Amino acid sequence: xxxxxxTSERGAAxxxxxxxxxxxxxxxxxxxxxxxxxxxRNTLASAAAEGARHAAVAGSSAQAGRAKVEExxxxxxxxxxxxxxxxxxxxxxGAPGYEAVVTADVGLLGFGDAGVPVxxxxxxxxxxxxx
Numbered sequence: 001x002x003x004x005x006x007t008s009e010r011g012a013a014x015x016x017x018x019x020x021x022x023x024x025x026x027x028x029x030x031x032x033x034x035x036x037x038x039x040x041r042n043t044l045a046s047a048a049a050e051g052a053r054h055a056a057v058a059g060s061s062a063q064a065g066r067a068k069v070e071e072x073x074x075x076x077x078x079x080x081x082x083x084x085x086x087x088x089x090x091x092x093x094g095a096p097g098y099e100a101v102v103t104a105d106v107g108l109l110g111f112g113d114a115g116v117p118v119x120x121x122x123x124x125x126x127x128x129x130x131x
Contacts, residue, residue, distance in 0.1 A: 010108070013049055017030060022046050024102060029109065032109060033108065033109055033116075036109065036110055037106050037116050037118065040077060040081055040104060040106050040118060041118050041120060043073070043076045043077055043121045044073065044077075044081075044082075044102045044104055044118060045103065045120040045122065046072070046122050047068075047069050047072035047073045047100075047122075048069060048100040048101065048121055048122030049077070049100070049122030049123075049124070050068060050069070050072055050103045050122070051066065051068045051072070051085075051087055051100040051105060051122060052065060052067040052087065052097070052098045052100040052122040052123055052124040053068030053122075053124040054100060055066040055068075055087050055098040055100070056098045056124035056125060056126045056127055057126070057127050058126075058127040058128065058129040059129075060083045062087040062088055062089065062098060063087075065098055065100055065111070066085055066086070066087040066088035066100070069087065069100055069102060070083050072083075073085070073110055078110075081104045081105065081106060082103075083095055083098070083103045083105060084101075084102070084103045085101075085102050086100070086101045087099070087100045087101075089126075090123065092123045092124065092125050093125065094127070095125045096125070096126045097123060097124050097125040098123070098124055098126060099121055099122070099123050100122045100123075101119065101120070101121045102119070102120050103117070103118065103119045104117075104118045104119075105118070106115055106118060
């Protein structure tokens with residue numbers, strides 16, 4: 001009778017784990033980065049729209065709109081994300097109004113300075129008080 005040589009499978013689970021981890025870890029980190037960028041973009045877009053509306057109210061100003069944007073952003077995100085906030089008069093659909101523009105950088109998983117650049121804007125037609 002011939003004896004079959006038995007191959008050892010000792011340590012195969014560790015190798016399988018490492019091979020699967022090499023595929024899944026970048027995938028999970030990519031999904032987390034995408035979720036963070038979308039969260040920051042949506043939060044900034046909402047704050048920009050609200051800041052433009054705040055500036056467009058009769059008796060308000062662009063500086064008040066900028067302060068509103070900064071207040072909303074600081075309450076929802078880290079100040080490290082935001083680079084610039086500007087609110088200025090603009091023509092919106094042929095009518096006078098305001099535009100709020102917010103730019104930010106979202107680093108890798110929220111760490112670091114460089115990363116995905118995000119630029120959002122919000123518009124509102126200026127309110128004209130009745131004569």
